[in-house]
Amino acid sequence: GQQVMQIPQYQHVQEGEDFTTYCNSSTTLSNIQWYKQRPGGHPVFLIQLVKSGEVKKQKRLTFQFGEAKKNSSLHITATQTTDVGTYFCAGLRNFGNEKLTFGTGTRLTIIP
Amino acid sequence: EPEVTQTPSHQVTQMGQEVILRCVPISNHLYFYWYRQILGQKVEFLVSFYNNEISEKSEIFDDQFSVERPDGSNFTLKIRSTKLEDSAMYFCASIRTSVYNEQFFGPGTRLTVL
Numbered sequence: 001g002q003q004v005m006q007i008p009q010y011q012h013v014q015e016g017e018d019f020t021t022y023c024n025s026s027t028t029l030s031n032i033q034w035y036k037q038r039p040g041g042h043p044v045f046l047i048q049l050v051k052s053g054e055v056k057k058q059k060r061l062t063f064q065f066g067e068a069k070k071n072s073s074l075h076i077t078a079t080q081t082t083d084v085g086t087y088f089c090a091g092l093r094n095f096g097n098e099k100l101t102f103g104t105g106t107r108l109t110i111i112p
Numbered sequence: 113e114p115e116v117t118q119t120p121s122h123q124v125t126q127m128g129q130e131v132i133l134r135c136v137p138i139s140n141h142l143y144f145y146w147y148r149q150i151l152g153q154k155v156e157f158l159v160s161f162y163n164n165e166i167s168e169k170s171e172i173f174d175d176q177f178s179v180e181r182p183d184g185s186n187f188t189l190k191i192r193s194t195k196l197e198d199s200a201m202y203f204c205a206s207i208r209t210s211v212y213n214e215q216f217f218g219p220g221t222r223l224t225v226l
Contacts, residue, residue: 001171033214033215035155037155041219042203042217042218042219042220043155043203043215043217044217045214045215045216048213048214088154088155090155098143098160098162098167098168099157099160099168099170100145100157100215101157102147102154102155102156102157103154104154105154
């Protein structure tokens with residue numbers, strides 16, 4: 001079945017440093033979504049990417065969808081303590097399919 | 113701001129017992145989902161529900177699981193005979209109009225099977 005892997009599994013960064021998580025799908029995706037889950041919380045939607053090669057920015061966060069629509073990345077510039085949490089990518093495989101497959105997640109911790 | 117609610121927040125049950133987890137999706141949403149997350153692991157899709165019927169389910173969603181939307185507002189997940197490995201956080205989610213919109217997740221129900 002479809003698998004969505006993320007690396008790294010864990011990332012510890014000094015506050016102010018940058019952070020990147022990479023997402024790779026075993027199959028081509030129709031779109032990809034990113035969610036953030038704070039410790040003890042529930043997933044919260046961040047963004048959706050649909051087009052091949054698409055890049056979107058939200059303040060310090062930059063999201064990219066690969067040309068082949070099989071990979072994606074999230075980059076955070078100058079991390080802050082509020083960025084702590086686990087970041088999940090989640091993909092839909094094809095149009096009409098409703099199964100959102102979540103990636104394995106990257107847990108970000110910030111050293112103040 | 114409207115939000116998805118779930119009850120109870122924590123459910124403890126004995127192995128073999130039936131449990132019903134309840135969710136109230138956002139009122140004008142049309143697509144409903146259940147996910148589970150074993151502690152420290154990824155979020156796993158269980159089932160999607162649209163137009164009063166299951167539209168897709170995963171291999172995890174076997175005959176022990178069922179979903180219902182009994183009254184137009186609640187959306188329930190029933191596990192008929194719980195197993196130890198059913199212990200997890202169960203999240204309900206809903207989408208307004210299209211599977212290509214963001215999913216709004218509820219706070220989750222932590223299920224502990226003893």
